[in-house]
Amino acid sequence: MRDQGVRRLKQNNRHMLEIFLPGGLDxxxxxxxxxxxxRLVHAQVRRLLAMSRDWDHEAWGVPVSAAHCGWALSAFSARLLYHSMRLGARFSPEERASFMHVWRYSGYLMGIPESILLEDEEDALKLFNVGLMCEPPPGLESVVMANALVNAAPLVIGQSDxxxxxxxxxxxxxxxxxxIGKxxxxxxxxxxxxxFGVLPLxxxxxxxxxxxxxxxxKRAASMRSSDxxxxxxxxAYDDVGISYATPDQAHAEESSFW
Structure with a gap:
């Protein structure tokens, strides 16, 4: 997680930033x-896992499936809005609809079939709840990943102390x-x-x-600029610009830099 994982998180941040910049989805x-x-990375991961003995296709199905991508999209969109408002953010109805529209189009580009592609905020929340009912309880891999993500947060923002x-x-x-609840x-x-009291504070x-x-x-403008x-x-901003390199190994620690 220290190297490859932090880079993946920064790449995710870059994607979310770019799709909301003016002209970003032109x-x-x-x-x-x-x-x-x-979309290309997901396709390569499916290919690598299809050849890996570590992936139990009978038990787990297709890795990085369209269904899971659609479910993740509902989390990045509607659930992100929901949790943002729980943290005190304010959005007008137009802003919320626009936010969902951007994610819907990005999801379409990522290859999510239109039959399971979220329509709007309400539809995305329904999709999320359906996916939640279908998911098994968190396994060891989920535990390791969740805790690694939390502990990687300081590294993502460059905190070294x-x-x-x-x-x-x-x-x-x-x-x-x-x-997420107890x-x-x-x-x-x-x-x-x-x-208790964490969210109200x-x-x-x-x-x-x-x-x-x-x-x-003026102070507010300075804070927005700082944010x-x-x-x-x-x-993640690389000197070469946007790279279309993809992983070449199923295990991240064995893969070349991408």
Whole structure:
């Protein structure tokens, strides 16, 4: 997770950033290209796992299937909106509809069949709940991945100080546990945390910053610029531009750099 995993997270951040930039999903836009790139990566992963003895096709079916991609899309779109609002974000109906439309088109480019491609926010939430009912309880691999993602968060934003990294990871555990609930946090073997009041306090902080932004517009503009710069720093930008390289091994630690 330290090397390949952090890079994958930064690539995901770059994709989400680019599809929402003006012109990002135009034919020559980087959001368009990165969405198609994800489709190619998924196809290569399916090919590699099809040749791997470690993948139990009878038990697990097709790896990175269209159904799982469609389910993931509902999480990145409607569920992301839902959790963002729980954290204090505000969106107009038009903004929410636009957010979903962008993800729908990106999902189409990623190869999700139109028959299972989300239509809007309500439809995406239904798809997510259906997928949740079909999924088995988190296994060991899910536990390892979830905890690795939390602990990789400080590395993604370039935090190198060990004490600050531990503090940030602990904070992410707190907020994540409050969002996903005690049962899921327990299934993923998160460290036990008291989640009472975590979300209200987070929302209070967001409201305070929003109020300060209204009272001090220049400060708000500076904060927005800083947030955007931070997002760029947590995204993968390579000197060669967008690379269409794909993994060449089923196991990430054995694969060439891509």
């Amino acid at each position: 034919r020559q836009g980087d959001g368009f290209k990165l969405s198609v790139r994800i 060990p004490a600050q990294r531990r503090g940030l990871a602990k904070y992410v555990y707190h907020v994540s546990s409050a969002l 049962e899921m946090a327990r299934d993923l073997r998160y460290p036990r945390h008291q989640t 987070f929302r209070m902080d967001v409201r305070y910053k929003r109020l300060m932004g209204k009272l001090f517009p 955007f710069t931070g997002l760029l720093g947590a995204s």
